[in-house]
Amino acid sequence: MIAETVCSAVSAAGLGIAVVTAYRRRFLAAARVAAYALVPIGLVMTGVVGWLTRTALSPTAWAGLGVLGAAWLLFAGTRAVERRRGGRAAAGTADRDPVAPAAPAPPLGGAARPAARPAAPRSAAPRTGDSADDFSDIEAILKKHGI
Secondary structure (H helix, E strand, C coil), X not given: CHHHHHHHXXXXXXXXXXXXXXXXXXXXXXXXXXXXXXXXXXXHHHCHHHHHHHHCCCHHHHXXXXXXXXXXXXXXXXXXXXXXXXXXXXXHHHHCXXXXXXXXXXXXXXXXXXXXXXXXXXXXXXXXXXXXXXXHHHHHHHHHCCC
């Protein structure tokens, strides 16, 4: 009975804070505070709080919590070992080559890259209105990198 009263008070206080936050025109923060404020009263209405108060003093519930903790440790431990092995789950896969042996080789001939054009000579004084000279620096950089 007291847990339900406390949860109701916490929800009412949280909704009050949400109203004040919305009054300050921080609507996103107000919606988030309201969502958190509605959780305790929702837990009371669904009966979760009553169930928790009944099982908090039960030795069977604590033993079950210990079993769940042991299961979580096993999951976390196996995940850590799997990461250390590089994603291989079994020790027998450690000697296999992870790359396919029949992968095709890339072509090494001259057809892989088009022939580079010789750079046009640049004049000493820039000409206005010629769009080819405007991009000649950029073209030189691109040719230098083979693009």
